Amino acid sequence: MKKILTATMAAVLATTTLGAAGAASAQSRDDRRYEQRQDRRDDRRDDRRDERRDYRQEQRQEARQDQRAYARWQQAQRRYNAPRYAPPRGYTVRTWSYGQRMPSYYRTNAYVVNDYGRYGLRAPPRGYQYVRSGNDVVLAAVAGGLITAVIAGLFN
Structure with missing residues (x-):
């Protein structure tokens, strides 16, 4: 009886450890995916910001040229x-x-x-x-x- 009880406890501990490791790895995968999505969003946001800055700079240059005329x-x-x-x-x-x-x-x-x-x-x-x-x-x-x-x- 003692052997069965010990074996059962060992099995329960093993499955809980594996389950926790599996959940942790799944969570870390989800975190990586989330971070990748955030990085892509940040990159797109930076690209749009750069485009707006370039557009404003072009407009200022055109205005300066018009003023010089x-x-x-x-x-x-x-x-x-x-x-x-x-x-x-x-x-x-x-x-x-x-x-x-x-x-x-x-x-x-x-x-x-x-x-x-x-x-x-x-x-x-x-x-x-x-x-x-x-x-x-x-x-x-x-x-x-x-x-x-x-x-x-x-x-x-």
Whole structure:
């Protein structure tokens, strides 16, 4: 009886040890698979991040090239007749210079020059617009109003 009991205990211990080892190896396999999936996700995420960074860098380079195409300050070669100018309420006529920011009041439809071809101006780069300020025309960013170029004395 003692031998049977000992043999049974040994068998139970052996199966539990093997079962635990099998479960541990299965768990480690699952962990490896999970880690591999995470690594692939991280790689894809890094690739997308790199693509976005490259795209933004290309956009900045194009914007810089567009800005270089325009001189910062130009004297108009010819003067054009235009309707009388009235500054926005609370503002006076002033001269603007490169790097300043125009208030949003100036960037409304009343002051934006949409028929730039009629006045001998080139098409503004994407994200920029011509804005009239007194007798001058200013090339300013649509979003923030940053002035890129000033064309002085375009209007009578």
